[in-house]
Amino acid sequence: MKGRFGDYGGQYVPETLMHALGELEAAFREASADPAYQVELQELLRRYVGRPTPLTEARRLSDRFDRRILLKREDLAHTGAHKINNTLGQALLCQRMGKRRLVAETGAGQHGVAAATAAALFGLECEVFMGSVDVERQALNVYRMQLLGARVHPVTSGSGTLKDATNAALRAWVATVEDTHYAIGSVVGPHPFPLMVREFQSVIGREVLAQCQEILGGRPRAAIACVGGGSNAAGLMAPLVDEDVLLFGVEAAGSGLDGLEHAATLSRGRPGVLHGAYSYLLQDDEGQIREAYSISAGLDYPGVGPEHAFWRDSGRVTYLTATDQEALDALHLLSRLEGIIPALESAHAIARLDEVVRATSPGETIVVVVSGRGDKDLEAIRRREGSA
Amino acid sequence: MSRLGTTLQAAREQGRTLLMAYLCAGDPTVEASVEALCAADTAGADVVEIGWPFSDPVADGPVIQAASQRALGHTGRAEVLDAVRKVRAASKAPIALLGYCNPLLNRGLEATIRDLASAGVDALVVADLAFEESEPWRSACRANGISLVPFIAPTTQGTRLQAIARAADSFVYAVALLGVTGQRTEQSASILPIVEELRRYTEAPVLAGFGIGDGKQAATWRRRGLDGVIVGSALVAEMAAGGSGAVGDKVRSIRSELDKLG
Numbered sequence: 001m002k003g004r005f006g007d008y009g010g011q012y013v014p015e016t017l018m019h020a021l022g023e024l025e026a027a028f029r030e031a032s033a034d035p036a037y038q039v040e041l042q043e044l045l046r047r048y049v050g051r052p053t054p055l056t057e058a059r060r061l062s063d064r065f066d067r068r069i070l071l072k073r074e075d076l077a078h079t080g081a082h083k084i085n086n087t088l089g090q091a092l093l094c095q096r097m098g099k100r101r102l103v104a105e106t107g108a109g110q111h112g113v114a115a116a117t118a119a120a121l122f123g124l125e126c127e128v129f130m131g132s133v134d135v136e137r138q139a140l141n142v143y144r145m146q147l148l149g150a151r152v153h154p155v156t157s158g159s160g161t162l163k164d165a166t167n168a169a170l171r172a173w174v175a176t177v178e179d180t181h182y183a184i185g186s187v188v189g190p191h192p193f194p195l196m197v198r199e200f201q202s203v204i205g206r207e208v209l210a211q212c213q214e215i216l217g218g219r220p221r222a223a224i225a226c227v228g229g230g231s232n233a234a235g236l237m238a239p240l241v242d243e244d245v246l247l248f249g250v251e252a253a254g255s256g257l258d259g260l261e262h263a264a265t266l267s268r269g270r271p272g273v274l275h276g277a278y279s280y281l282l283q284d285d286e287g288q289i290r291e292a293y294s295i296s297a298g299l300d301y302p303g304v305g306p307e308h309a310f311w312r313d314s315g316r317v318t319y320l321t322a323t324d325q326e327a328l329d330a331l332h333l334l335s336r337l338e339g340i341i342p343a344l345e346s347a348h349a350i351a352r353l354d355e356v357v358r359a360t361s362p363g364e365t366i367v368v369v370v371s372g373r374g375d376k377d378l379e380a381i382r383r384r385e386g387s388a
Numbered sequence: 389m390s391r392l393g394t395t396l397q398a399a400r401e402q403g404r405t406l407l408m409a410y411l412c413a414g415d416p417t418v419e420a421s422v423e424a425l426c427a428a429d430t431a432g433a434d435v436v437e438i439g440w441p442f443s444d445p446v447a448d449g450p451v452i453q454a455a456s457q458r459a460l461g462h463t464g465r466a467e468v469l470d471a472v473r474k475v476r477a478a479s480k481a482p483i484a485l486l487g488y489c490n491p492l493l494n495r496g497l498e499a500t501i502r503d504l505a506s507a508g509v510d511a512l513v514v515a516d517l518a519f520e521e522s523e524p525w526r527s528a529c530r531a532n533g534i535s536l537v538p539f540i541a542p543t544t545q546g547t548r549l550q551a552i553a554r555a556a557d558s559f560v561y562a563v564a565l566l567g568v569t570g571q572r573t574e575q576s577a578s579i580l581p582i583v584e585e586l587r588r589y590t591e592a593p594v595l596a597g598f599g600i601g602d603g604k605q606a607a608t609w610r611r612r613g614l615d616g617v618i619v620g621s622a623l624v625a626e627m628a629a630g631g632s633g634a635v636g637d638k639v640r641s642i643r644s645e646l647d648k649l650g
Contacts, residue, residue: 015539175567273489286464287494288443
């Protein structure tokens with residue numbers, strides 16, 4: 001079937017959107033084969049985003065774990081996270097399709113900021129849907145989006161978080177589909193979004209391969225990234241799945257996997273349909289979608305990209321979890337040992353280095369994606385840890 | 389002929405405009421929703437449509453979202469099936485079930501469709517099931533004597549429209565506007581050319597839904613050549629304001645406007 005990763009993926013959307021998905025798929029295929037588009041995107045990534053992002057030797061962290069640890073520095077990309085790789089690609093496509101307006105969903109606001117940035121750069125209108133609870137929690141990112149010229153719509157329906165913001169963005173898209181593109185923020189949603197977003201983020205994995213060739217003269221032994229919807233992980237892994245590299249994804253275990261306060265979709269969920277795709281979901285016995293929870297707003301989504309579901313079932317990627325506390329400890333560790341304050345999302349990947357160490361031998365190399373910088377989380381961390 | 393087929397054919401022979409009335413199961417209670425659906429039948433609905441509440445109804449506007457939220461806590465699969473059985477026992481009207489994919493897939497697609505059929509469902513309408521994904525659903529429905537109702541929208545084009553027309557085995561659900569469910573002042577005409585093209589490939593009746601809230605608006609669709617209308621949010625709002633009596637009154641007023649057209 002079309003747009004599937006094994007059993008997962010597909011196009012579970014209202015009929016109204018099917019034409020736009022077909023149009024998007026065609027535009028994406030044409031653009032992928034168009035050298036002029038590729039050159040334009042490469043130039044933007046180089047001169048605007050600042051790519052390639054460095055692969056930093058983490059010397060003190062390496063000493064601590066007795067492995068050679070290299071950090072893929074997406075925190076140094078413009079806007080402070082990998083999200084910009086995707087929004088620039090989609091904004092270019094939007095322009096190519098002759099659409100003038102972007103809608104986007106956002107949780108913590110990182111994708112919303114990246115979408116607003118790309119919209120500003122291309123002179124597109126931008127409407128960002130954000131759960132009302134997240135609007136409160138991430139006031140600074142709301143202001144950032146507004147500075148960039150985007151309109152931020154607080155979403156009060158449901159639980160007022162990312163899941164509901166995604167529903168609202170889909171509803172807004174249905175109503176304006178003729179002149180509007182939905183710039184989805186992760187490798188989720190109906191085909192072709194999971195494939196397309198993975199392709200835009202694959203610049204991460206391609207750079208890792210090239211940089212490892214340069215630094216190591218070969219491949220790393222293992223690579224690890226955090227997984228919410230899973231876009232930075234998919235971008236890392238897609239170019240590596242056919243290589244002899246151990247791959248690990250880390251989901252948010254929140255307050256712990258035994259309760260309901262977590263976002264460990266692949267570890268604790270069951271397959272089902274949400275936001276256009278068949279994939280693993282957090283759901284109750286009735287097939288109603290549950291709220292996800294994590295200290296990291298970028299990971300608390302009750303679904304996950306369908307390609308991760310496929311990699312999970314095939315065993316190609318090992319999916320682990322890290323709790324809120326483990327992520328916080330990892331954030332402190334990286335800050336003190338390397339002078340890099342990672343986003344709480346990325347800290348989940350650092351937190352499970354212990355498992356990757358167990359699967360590798362002394363001296364072998366591990367690549368960790370630092371998907372974003374921690375500035376956005378500092379206020380929340382300061383409040384939680386009660387320091388002044 | 390099936391219960392639904394008989395109703396559709398009788399309407400065609402009598403020149404009667406079809407009226408499908410939607411309410412959400414369990415809003416505010418299973419019993420109250422059953423009573424109101426029966427009231428809609430008595431007041432002149434030809435088909436009653438029972439909604440299976442879902443946590444993330446992306447095709448629905450605020451009114452039906454709120455109904456879904458009100459129902460969710462106490463309306464699971466067992467209660468939805470119970471509502472269907474009770475309406476089936478009390479009414480002769482064909483029953484359509486409106487749901488979203490995930491709750492329907494939850495205990496296995498075939499088992500769920502079998503249970504819906506034995507409870508008395510005649511047609512299944514799945515808001516987030518694109519035609520491209522519908523084949524396993526359609527064969528499970530056929531095996532159980534249920535019709536899977538296909539959608540057309542103002543954006544439906546080309547070869548897809550022909551395939552959708554060929555799959556229609558009862559009626560076609562025409563989404564009358566770009567957007568989610570909920571009453572509108574204006575009645576967009578953007579679906580009309582799509583309906584016209586669809587008619588070249590199928591004789592199945594075409595019912596317009598989304599945004600139709602009163603008798604005058606319903607009559608507009610009859611004059612535009614549609615075979616019937618689907619009214620949802622307006623009835624859900626009546627239900628919230630005045631219970632089954634208000635639902636019956638609203639259906640009666642829509643029916644009388646439609647009947648004036650003959």
